[in-house]
Each structure stands twice: as structure tokens, then as C-alpha cells.
């Protein structure tokens with residue numbers, strides 16, 4: 001029996017976030033306790049709307065969706081319409097959501113859920129800036145030892161950054177929140193650009209999604225056709241990296257991934273390198289190891305997993 005996971009998804013959709021949410025909702029191994037919106041790729045009022053659009057596309061209007069932080073803990077919000085488009089889900093046309101947004105603030109939902117459930121039973125899956133998690137830790141530091149683990153899409157070492165030469169978007173937007181998370185003693189798995197850049201949205205892979213012949217398959221193909229153009233031009237590759245679904249795929253099939261336990265510290269002060277994940281991959285310091293840093297993925301199996309799971313949506 002595949003292991004099951006009780007998860008909270010914290011996200012800033014974004015086309016790649018949307019595919020990660022679909023993968024989670026299609027997978028019976030995952031019990032989605034709630035989905036929390038954070039400002040990131042686009043402002044908060046769009047991210048919480050986009051989450052609900054995706055839930056309704058998946059036929060899951062009962063999923064509880066919460067609005068969280070509309071700006072980073074200390075810095076000014078930096079958004080990425082230049083990659084994801086004005087709505088954050090450019091490429092596919094989806095109807096405005098009709099399912100409700102929960103009244104409770106996302107940060108309070110995260111705290112309440114962790115404290116009300118058995119020790120080490122909840123996994124946080126973060127697909128955007130870590131603002132909601134940072135705020136939750138600041139408000140209720142007692143959640144840290146209660147968490148099972150946190151799987152984070154963010155950071156980069158061998159691939160550098162994608163917003164500055166050294167900083168990846170999710171960490172760059174809120175480095176102060178990221179520092180709180182990486183310093184909290186929570187078991188962390190990081191999906192950095194080092195691994196997501198090995199999972200490219202090639203034409204054949206996008207066509208396979210389109211060939212599903214379903215609303216979901218069509219939306220996924222249209223999102224990727226739009227989303228990949230920026231990185232294809234930047235990196236000169238057939239397709240762009242598919243980031244966020246790696247977080248969910250790791251929970252479903254960890255055997256597809258390889259990495260090592262290392263120390264990761266977040267730069268929050270330097271104007272030149274703020275938001276950099278200073279990953280001690282070669283253990284040249286004596287800083288305590290605090291994160292599993294993933295560098296490799298079986299990319300064919302990763303895309304096959306997504307394709308197979310999305311078939312559940314008729």
C-alpha cells in the first residue's frame with residue numbers, strides 16, 4: 001500500500017503550480033487538508049482565484065482554499081507576470097470560480113491544522129514564496145517540531161538563480177520568510193532549479209498532455225505552451241523547466257529523485273545576492289545539515305507519472 005500523506009499546499013499559481021495542484025488532486029495517496037494562497041507570481045487576489053479555478057477544473061469544489069499574505073514579510077512584493085502572464089494562468093481560458101474562499105486567514109489555518117493533528121503527521125508543500133510559512137512560524141513557533149516535513153520548490157546552486165544571477169524567484173521574493181523556515185529545525189526537502197531544470201516541457205511531452213483529449217489535458221498543454229516560451233528563449237532549449245509538480249511527485253514517487261543532506265542558509269542582507277540559497281553541497285563548512293537538496297530526477301518517469309494521474313480527470 002503506497003504511503004499516504006496529509007498535506008497543505010501553499011502556492012502562487014502560476015501555470016506550474018496549477019499542474020502541481022492537479023497532480024495532487026488526482027492522487028489518492030495524498031489527503032489535501034487545504035490549499036493556501038500567497039502573493040508571488042501574481043498578486044494575492046489572483047492567486048486565490050486561480051487556485052479555485054484549478055480546483056473546479058479538477059471537479060473538486062469542496063477543497064478548502066484560504067487567502068494568506070499579500071506581500072512579503074519585510075520586502076516589497078515582486079511579481080512575475082513577465083513569465084506567467086497578467087492572470088498568472090495565461091494560455092488557457094478558465095471560468096471565474098464559484099466555489100467559496102474560506103474566511104479564515106491562511107496563516108491561522110496552517111497553525112490550527114498542524115496543532116490540531118497528530119505530531120509529525122502534516123507535510124507542507126510550498127510552491128511559492130514562503131511568506132505564509134514564515135508568518136506562521138513567527139506567530140506560533142511551536143508548530144515547527146509538530147510538522148512531519150516541508151517540501152519546498154525553491155533555490156538553486158549549480159543552476160544559479162532565475163531572478164538574479166544567484167537567486168531563484170520563490171526565495172528571492174521573501175528571503176526573510178525563507179530564512180525563518182530554513183532555520184526552524186523542520187525536516188526540509190528542497191526541489192531547487194538544479195533538479196527542475198532537468199525536467200523540460202518538451203514538445204513531445206506537451207503533445208502527450210494534449211492527446212489526453214480532456215479539458216484538463218487541453219488546459220495543461222495550453223498553459224505549458226504559454227509558460228515555456230520565456231525559458232525556451234532564455235535557455236535555448238526545447239521546452240522550459242517544469243518546477244512545482246516536482247514537489248508533489250516527490251511525495252508520490254521519491255525513488256524518482258536523488259540528492260543529499262546538506263546545510264542551506266539564506267542570504268537576506270546583501271543587495272547583490274539577497275535571496276540566494278547558500279547551499280554547502282561539498283560540506284566545506286561545519287554548519288549543521290538542515291535540508292535534503294535534490295539534484296536529479298528520472299524526467300521521463302516524472303512526466304509519465306503526471307500523464308497517468310491526469311487521466312483520472314474525464
Ligand code: RIB
Pocket residue numbers: 012014015016017040041127128129153162168169170243244
Ligand atoms: O522559480 C520557479 C518558481 O517561481 C515556481 O514556483 C514558479 O511557479 C514561481 O513561483
Ligand code: CA
Pocket residue numbers: 011012013014016017041127128244
Ligand atoms: Ca509557484
